[in-house]
Amino acid sequence: MKFSLQRILLPALTGVLMILVWYAIRLGLADDLRFLLPSPGQVLMALRENAAPLARATLNTGEGALLGFLASIVIGAVLALLLAWSPLVRVSLYPYLMMLQMMPVIVVAPILVLWVGPGLKSVVIVTFLICFFPIVVNATQGLVSADRTLAELFRMYGATRLQETRLLRIPAALPYFFTGLRIAAVLAPIGALVGDYTAGSSAGDGGGLGFQAIIYSSQARYPALFATAAITCVLGFVFVAVVLILSWLALHRWHDSYQRRDL
Template sequence: MRLRPLTLLAPVATGLLLLGLWQLLHTSLSPERQYLVPAPAQVAAAFAENRAELLSGALTTASGAALGLLGAVILGYAFSIALAFSKLTRAALFPYLMALQMMPIIVFAPILVLVIDASLARVAIITFLICFFPLVVNTTQGLLSVDPQLLDFFRLSKASRLDEFRRLRIPTAQPYFFTGLRIAATLAPIGAIVGDYTAGNAQGGTAGLGFQIVLTSSRFQMPQLYATAFIGCALGFLFVALVVALQWLVLHRWHDSYDRAR
C-alpha cells in the first residue's frame, strides 16, 4: 500500500501546530506562572542537559515494563486457556479476576516495598497486575468465539479437545489476543512509571522515570519534568509499535483484517 505525501505530511503539520500552540500558551502566561508551562525550547534544553539520566531511567522503566508485560502474556494466555476449557473453571475464577482488576493497584505498592527488596521486581509486578486483565479477557473471548459450524465439524470428526484448541480455538483467538496485547502494551509503560513512582527507588544509582518524576516535581524542575513525560510517551509508542509489527508478522498472510490487494 502506497502512502500518499499528504498522509506523511499531515502528522508533521499537526505536530508543528501543537508546538506553536504550546509556545503560545507559554508566552500568554504571566511571567511568574510561565514556569508551569515551560517553552518547547526549554524542554529540549533540559533533555539535552540530562539526556544520560533520562535515557538511563527510560531503560530501567522499559525493563520493568517488558518483564511485567511478558509475565502477563505467559500467565494470561495459560489462564485464558483454562477459562475457555471449562465452564466450571470460568464460573469459579472469573469473579475473582474481576475483583482483582477493580482493586486499586496502588494498594499493593506499600506491601511490595515491605516484602520485596528489588525495585525492578516491584515495578514488574505492578505492571503485570495492570496488563494481566485485558490480555485474559480478550484472549478468553477469542477462544470462545469460534464458528459453530467449524466446531460441529471438529466434533463430528471426533477430534480431541486438544486438537480442537490447537487447530481451531487458538488460531481463531489470535486477533483477539493481539487486541488485548495492544491494550496491555499501552498500559505497560504507564504501569511501570506508576510502579516506579509509588514503589521505586534509585537503588544501584539507576532511577526509573517514575522516581525521576518524584525528584523533579519536588524540586520544581519543570522543564526536566516535561522531558521525562515525553520520554515516557515515546516509550509507550515503542511498545505499541513492536506489538503492531508482531501482529502483522503473525496475521497478515491469512487474516481478513489485512487486505493484501491494497
C-alpha cells in the same frame, strides 16, 4: 505509495499542529504562570542537559516494563486457555480477576515493598498487575468466540479438544489477543512508572523514570519533568510498535483487518 505517504504525512502534520497549539497556549498564559508549561524547546534542552540520568532511568523503567509485560503475556495466555476450556473455571475465577484489576496500586505497592522489597521486583509486579487483565479478557473472548459452525464441523469429523483448540480456536483468538497486547503495551511503561513512583528504589542507580519525576517535581524543574513524561510516551510507542509488527506478521496474510485497502 499514496496510502503509505498518507500514513506518514497525516500524523506528521497533526504533530506539527499540536506543537503550534502548545506554543499558542503557552503564549496565552500570564507571565508569572508561563513556567508551568515549558515550551517544546525548553523540554528538548532539558532532555539534553539531563541526558545521563534520564537514559539510566529509562533503562531501569524499560527493564521493569518489559519483564512485567512479558510475565503478563505468558501467564495471561495460559490462564485464558484455562478459562476458555472450562466454563466452570471461568465463572469461578472471573470475579476475582476483576477484583484484582480494580485493586488500587497505591494500596498494593506498600504491601509489595513489605513482601519482596523496593526496587525492580516490586516494579515488575505492579506492571504485571496493570497489564494482566486486558490480555486475559481479550484472549479468553477470542477463544470462546470461534465460529460455532466450524467448531461443530471439527467435532463431526472427530477432532479432539486439543486439535480444535490448536487449529481453530487459537487462530480465531489471535486478533483478540493482539488487541489485548496493544492495550497492555500502552499500559506497561505507565505501570513501570507508577511502580517506580510507589515502590521503586534508587539504590545502586536503580531509580527509574518515576523516581526522576519525584526529584524534578520536588525541585520545580518543570522542563525536566515534561522531558520525563515525553520519554515515557516514547517508551510506550516502542512497546506498541513491536506489538503491531508481531500482529502484522501473524495476521496480514489472512485476517480481514489487513486485507482492506481503503487506508
